[in-house]
Amino acid sequence: MAFRSLPPLVTSGAHGGEAYNSVQTPVQIEFRNVTKVYGQFVAVKDLSLAVSAGEFLTILGPSGSGKTTALMLLAGFAAPTTGEIFISGKSIGSVPSYRRDQGIVFQSYALFPHLTVRRNLEFPLEMRGIKSSEKAARVKRMLERVHLGDLGDRLPSQLSGGQQQRVALARALVADPPFLLLDEPLGALDRNLREQMQVELKNLHREFGKTTICVTHDQEEALTLSDRIVIMRAGQIEQMGTPEALYDKPRSRFVANFLGEANILENADFEVGAGSALPGAVAMLRPERIRVNALAAPYLEDTDRYATAKGFIEDMTYCGPLRKYQVRVGQTALITREHVNTEKQIFRSGEGVRLDWLRSDVRFVSA
Template identity: 55%
Template structure:
């Protein structure tokens, strides 16, 4: 388990089912050893893309390359990719060791070598003691690790993961996210993961590709996507966001200002970014955690007054819904520890945020 991973890429990949475009002209390249996550709601085409890469679904058009070589027509058994299926797809009639040995048995490896590799793979996922058990005698998390060992034991060119953690409960999921991340660092292989869980995508991946309606909407490092979403969909799907819709009234070197009803909202812009034209509509995404509660007399780039409509205690923090005269209901989260107020319904509050806290985003294409 040493050599570096391989670099797969998709070129104009499409899969149509009748008139339905499950995958619509997706191009994407993955670097060697990268952990890429395909993220999207159900029906976004992410699993179809993974199945095309694995070879179980033939694309309608486009190509799949591995290190520049076209593998589109290669049957799955000749691609040499490891895969962890949703629900794991462990063979119930075989023991854990037999499951892990399966890819080696297929490759007709000598028994001694096979046993050594199986032991190493089980060691990698800390399941040596369970070698002789059947999958049905293991917990969900252990089954998941068997599936990982089985997918990695034959040194695959690529590891494909189809919603690997979706069957687990929340706490276990968090644990395995960390484990998977550590495993990726240890084996240094290219991983392609599919999930609809944005938290999982952000915490595990080097790079995230966001899909919607079969199209690639945006891709990048998790932090870049979260901080600089390009469209309303990305801002909304990756974390939570408030949206401010207004008309551009001023533009200056540091940014621009929009009018939302009678409220002026200032937005900072990168000096290199193009200025929006005056009078055009603009849409801003503002994360709930970037809004602060201001004390009397405290200043900020943007300040609005409102009343708490409802609130929820989340342990680590409060989630407030604040009704404002012009901006509608704004969602605000603040840490519970050292919160400046005790939330009460209808309590008047002053909200403030910096001009750099929000991001201009595009409205989604209809």
């Protein structure tokens, strides 16, 4: 089968983000002007994206944003309407999915229900013609690595959700594919298990160094796992960059609101911070950047660095480690978020408060 080669590239900070590191790394996966159309619906529009070798990249977006379609195109379960996809510099447009050397983990896990855990892991090795002695050794090592060494003879139905997820990851990795595709990999788990598996995924990525593309709508998952995040909207890239860059410096109201909570200070009747030279831009302030103080509390030193506003508590929500306030300041409702501290004063609904924030913490985003 013929492949068309192209020279290796490097990642860049396009779309307002930052490269996830400053070291030039060969590109392993690349979308070039890829569009996918279903009838009259454009699922992906002119997508260009380069993924470096060893990178953990997450595609994040709401339902219908095109993130899953992009993954299915890469996996070979759908074909681009226009544009090309390259793996290690070779066009894969004519390569069927079963011949693309990749590991895939689906939200449903897609384990073979009639096969034991061990046989589930042996299957991809058999498909690749791995001899029996090596196959047994690989499966044994991988089961031990995911802490399932004593469960190899069980059926998937005899495992918990977290154990099934570990089997799915082990099956995807056992054949040592050059890259890994994750489709909402933790979506079927409860919160505690999701947090545990996030740690396990990070450890596996660190250990095996596989180029990984993860599709999710879970913001926390994306922030926790990723070297770089791509936020999609209506089939196109809205912004991409490191988790820190996207959270701290979103370019648009959509990104600010989608990646965490944001106070959009549009038409606020109080000073919020330094103005913006961008036409149509609106001020944005993250809830954790705001300090809630009693009206009589002393002002902070170096007051020129801070903006202040007085209002009253509309609502207080206790969230375990966090306490959230909704504060009414004139016509604007602000959300604040602070860590619970036994020494911190608790304010109740109707109580007057003063809000303080650093002027430098205000960001300006496109409307």
